[in-house]
Amino acid sequence: MKIVIAGAGIGGLVAALSLHAAGLRDVRVLEAVPRIRPFGAGVNVQPNAVRELAALGLAESLAHAGTELTELSYHNHLGQRIWYEPRGRASDCDWPQLAVHRGVLQSILVDAVHDRLGPDALTTDARVTGFDPLDGGGTEVLLAHRCGDRPDSSIRADVLVGADGLRSAVRRTLYPEEGEPRANGTTVWRGVNRSTPFQGGRSMVVMGDGRWKAVIYPLAGRPDADGLVLVNWAVSRAATPQDTERDPGQEPPPGDGFPGAVSDWTCGDLRLRTVLAGAGSVGSFPMLDRDPLPRWSFGPVTLLGDAAHAMAPMGSSATTQAVLDARGLAHALATHRDPVRALAAYDRDRRPPMNRLQLLNRAKGPELVIDLAQERAPGGFRRVEDVIPAARLARVAESYARAAGFDTESVNTPSPYDCHRPSSGAHAEAVREP
Ligand SMILES: Cc1cc2nc3c(=O)[nH]c(=O)nc-3n(C[C@H](O)[C@H](O)[C@H](O)COP(=O)(O)OP(=O)(O)OC[C@H]3O[C@@H](n4cnc5c(N)ncnc54)[C@H](O)[C@@H]3O)c2cc1C
Numbered sequence: 304m305k306i307v308i309a310g311a312g313i314g315g316l317v318a319a320l321s322l323h324a325a326g327l328r329d330v331r332v333l334e335a336v337p338r339i340r341p342f343g344a345g346v347n348v349q350p351n352a353v354r355e356l357a358a359l360g361l362a363e364s365l366a367h368a369g370t371e372l373t374e375l376s377y378h379n380h381l382g383q384r385i386w387y388e389p390r391g392r393a394s395d396c397d398w399p400q401l402a403v404h405r406g407v408l409q410s411i412l413v414d415a416v417h418d419r420l421g422p423d424a425l426t427t428d429a430r431v432t433g434f435d436p437l438d439g440g441g442t443e444v445l446l447a448h449r450c451g452d453r454p455d456s457s458i459r460a461d462v463l464v465g466a467d468g469l470r471s472a473v474r475r476t477l478y479p480e481e482g483e484p485r486a487n488g489t490t491v492w493r494g495v496n497r498s499t500p501f502q503g504g505r506s507m508v509v510m511g512d513g514r515w516k517a518v519i520y521p522l523a524g525r526p527d528a529d530g531l532v533l534v535n536w537a538v539s540r541a542a543t544p545q546d547t548e549r550d551p552g553q554e555p556p557p558g559d560g561f562p563g564a565v566s567d568w569t570c571g572d573l574r575l576r577t578v579l580a581g582a583g584s585v586g587s588f589p590m591l592d593r594d595p596l597p598r599w600s601f602g603p604v605t606l607l608g609d610a611a612h613a614m615a616p617m618g619s620s621a622t623t624q625a626v627l628d629a630r631g632l633a634h635a636l637a638t639h640r641d642p643v644r645a646l647a648a649y650d651r652d653r654r655p656p657m658n659r660l661q662l663l664n665r666a667k668g669p670e671l672v673i674d675l676a677q678e679r680a681p682g683g684f685r686r687v688e689d690v691i692p693a694a695r696l697a698r699v700a701e702s703y704a705r706a707a708g709f710d711t712e713s714v715n716t717p718s719p720y721d722c723h724r725p726s727s728g729a730h731a732e733a734v735r736e737p
Contacts, residue, residue, distance in 0.1 A: 304642060305329045307444050307460035309431035309473050311339060313346075313405070314608025314625030315466030316412035316425075320359050321633030323420050325722045330420060331458070335430035335467070337450050339413060341406020344493045345522045345535030347372070347507075347619035348408070349709040350391050350398035352626035357398065358718055364411050369403030370524040373505040377672050380512035381683045382570035385676045386696050390507070396714040402507070402520050402535065404495065405622070428453075433476045434463055434604060440643075442603050462642045463604045464632065466625075469591060471610030477601055481594075484613060487665075488542025489590035491616070492561045495522060496580070497531040501573035504532065507619075508570055509670060513677035514541050515565050516670070519578055536578050537616070538565050539590065561587065590615055592665060595658035600646035607632060612657040617668035620660060620707050627708065628653050630720035637722045660706050669703040672696055 306322055308315045311334035322330050348356070348365065356362055373393035377386040391400035416425050428450050435443045441461045448456070465473025469484055500521065502508065507520035515538065522533040540560060568575040593613040599606040608625030632649045639645035667674060672691070679690040687696070704710040 304461045304636075305331070305441075305459065306462045306464065306636070307458060308332045308464045308466050309444070309471075310334060310465070310467035310608075310610070311409075311413065311416075311425055311427070312466060312468055312608065312625070313408060313412065313622050314610075314629050315464070316409065316416055317356070317359070317626050318464055318466060318607060318629035318632055319416050319420060319424065320361075320412065321355075321630050321720075322636065324359055325633045325637035327633070327636055328420075330424060331460075332416065332425045333429040333431055333444070333446065333458075334425065334427045337428040339409065339427060341404065341410060343405035344495050344537070345402050345520065346405045346408065346622040347520075348401045348403060348626070349619065349623040349707065350396040350400055350714040351708045352623040353398040353401055354714060354718055355626050355630045355720065358630075358721055359415070361411065361415060362398075365401055365403060365408065366399065368407045368411060369401040370521050371399040371505060372402050372507050372520060373400075374502075375507045376509070377670065378508065378510045378570050379673065379676050379680075379683060380510060380515070380564070380568055382510065382568065383683055383687070385672050385687050385691070386700060388700055395711050396709075398714055400709075402522055404522055404533075404535075408622070431465075431467060431472050433472060436602065440603060461603060462636065462646065464607050465605065465610045466607040466629075468609045469593070469613045471606065473604065474606055474610050477604065477606070478596070484591035484593055486589045486591050487615065489539050490561075490587050491537055491539045491590050492585050492587045493535075493537040494585045495533055495535050496578060497527070497529075498534040498578045498580075499530065499572075500524075500526060500532045501534075502571055508573055509673065510568055510570055510575075511670070511673040511677070512564075513674055513681070515539070515563050516673065517565050517568065517575055519573060519575070534578050538562055538579070561585075592661065595661045596654070598650065599654050600643075600650040602643055603646065605632070605646045605649060611654070612661050614657075614661045614664040615668075617664045617670045618703055618707060620664065620668075623707065623709070624657060624660065627720075628657075630718070634720040634722050656706065656708070663703065663706055669700055672699055 311332050319330050319332050430447045432447050433445045444458050446456045465471050510517050518537045522535045566576045592615045607628045631653045635645040635649035684690045
């Protein structure tokens with residue numbers, strides 16, 4: 304069975320590795336960019352995704368490249384604590400929560416694909432532009448190339464997986480009427496700086512005043528010779544009237560108010576001014592997501608990761624869920640004889656929870672508590688329980704963790720997607736048809 308994956312992002316690469324580990328060896332990953340470069344900033348890999356990456360033998364290199372986060376706290380703009388929770392192993396999960404640079408994670412995965420699937424498994428400068436169904440099953444995947452004078456080409460596949468991100472060409476072919484991603488008017492600035500360690504070095508801090516918000520966490524726990532660590536930051540600003548006059552998907556002008564009052568914020572020993580120092584040239588972009596879809600799998604074609612369920616960046620879920628999709632897809636293909644049935648099973652397994660998570664993120668996910676505190680106590684509070692009942696705060700956090708599958712009980716359950724098989728070829732006796 305020839306499986307073609309559009310996109311060598313986190314989801315596409317983990318899918319390739321998972322398929323290979325499950326004994327499906329004819330896998331090609333096609334990436335649009337001519338050269339994969341370490342773009343982006345930090346991403347979080349939640350413990351349920353670390354468990355899945357550990358099953359692929361990647362947990363050690365990931366842990367080495369990233370930082371283990373052990374706590375998460377939400378604060379108002381005065382630094383007063385609204386909510387605190389231990390994370391990962393500190394909350395009795397068997398696996399850690401790891402913060403890692405997206406580019407570093409991608410290069411670990413690219414190296415593993417090269418080592419395990421061979422040098423020809425990943426082709427760059429191969430942009431998938433669409434596909435045509437073939438009589439008798441499978442699909443003709445259409446490709447465009449940017450470098451040299453290479454003409455457009457195509458490749459036949461029994462299965463096509465669209466792991467091609469927010470502006471997926473595979474999704475566009477399946478849903479030609481859908482148009483651009485949805486913008487909510489929020490502008491995001493994001494970057495990675497060297498800064499002084501804060502709050503013990505393993506904390507993720509989210510602060511906000513209802514309009515501005517800052518998310519800060521360390522990306523490398525070991526201080527350099529100057530005592531500085533790599534710190535990931537994202538500052539966002541909810542829509543202003545000027546923003547709403549602009550086309551919502553359009554990039555805001557550079558600078559555009561950043562960093563506003565945020566640079567005066569402090570939270571214990573965390574000083575935003577210090578973290579944001581030197582961040583002058585940083586780019587900004589609109590916060591985008593997609594609507595939940597009624598279907599991901601159509602015959603031999605399916606979607607995965609952001610292509611399937613791009614979600615607003617609340618709750619640090621996108622990378623984690625792309626990993627879970629990849630593992631779920633490989634499990635489905637390894638345990639069904641018929642690939643079309645396998646893709647339908649994958650759709651039934653992964654789409655409903657992701658549809659719910661997309662909507663939860665659109666409603667601010669766990670970061671909702673910041674808005675609640677702002678509405679009820681814009682000038683601050685003496686005790687947060689005076690303005691928001693403790694049970695309400697706990698409910699917001701717990702229900703999000705369950706929806707995203709990183710509550711302790713779910714994490715400590717063995718992976719539902721384990722299907723390692725030693726060799727390629729026929730399906731194992733354990734093949735389970737629906
Ligand atoms: C360059 C980049 C930087 C990012 N930086 C951050 C960050 O700092 N923080 C964060 O939280 N999230 C970031 N993201 C998003 C984050 O990686 C995803 O939300 C998450 O990891 C899910 O991954 P994914 O594999 O579904 O999508 P992505 O990581 O977006 O990967 C999609 C891949 O498909 C490729 N592609 C796109 N179109 C085509 C096509 N037509 N044919 C073939 N290949 C195609 C892209 O080049 C990319 O490599 C970034 C994404 C990208 C592409």
